[in-house]
Amino acid sequence: MLKILGRANSFNVRKVLWICDELGIAFEREDWGRGYMPTSTAEFLRINPIGLIPAVIDDGVVLRESNSIVRYLATRHGPDEIYPKDPVKRAHVEQWMDWANYETSISLRGAFLGGMLHEPPWNNPWFIEQGRNQITKEVGQLDEHLDRGGPYMCGDTFTVADIPVGLVVNRWFSLDFERPALQRRCRLLRQTRRARSLSAPRAKRPALILFFSPSSSRGGVREAERRVR
Secondary structure, three states, X not given: OEEEXXXXXXXXXXXXHHHHHHHOOOEEEEOEOOOOEOXXXXXXXXXXXXXXXXXXXXXXXXXXXXXXXXXXXXXXXXXXXXXXXXXXHHHHXXXXXXXXXXXXXXXXXXXXXXXXXXXXXXXXXXXXXXXXXXXXXXXXXXXXXXXXXXXXXXXXXXOOOHHHHHXXXXXXXXXXXXOXXXXXXXXXXXXXXXXXXXXXXXXXXXHHHHHHOOOOOHHHHHHHHHHHO
């Protein structure tokens, strides 16, 4: 059985939880990271020498980096639609995964880690302001993209691109600064709700409601995990 190492309230661990739920992959999870077992221990570093979560162990295969894990699980367990084999379609999916992982991670360090969690060194007032400005710009770009070609990041079909982007949108709605009017960007919240399932009959699965609703809670995620197991 797949083993996931990382706390369930981690942005990057939730990517792995999402793909597991989408594809019905059974897993076990251990709490590592902030507030739990430290990733600086020899035990964890033997598994992931980089010392970051998530890490997974799958039939003796050890992997790190959340997007790589998502792609691996989608390739191993998912249909072609969720992670296409066609090189052009695959590149379109991966460019949005990379955008969420690199572009928005920088701005969210200021807007979220600095502005909301007050974590040094990200809590510098200038850095917080820059992060807020940049994430506002990025969410605007995302909104325009969905307006032109949605409902999902790569058109009419849910793909692994929707997983990291959906988490970015969820975090945007949790930020506590005065954001621009949400008349258009409310569609982004609907986008995360639409991305809860690959087909309509699964649209009300509690696991993804807990993962991506702005009122998410660790307790709810644990309940979802019991159901997945």
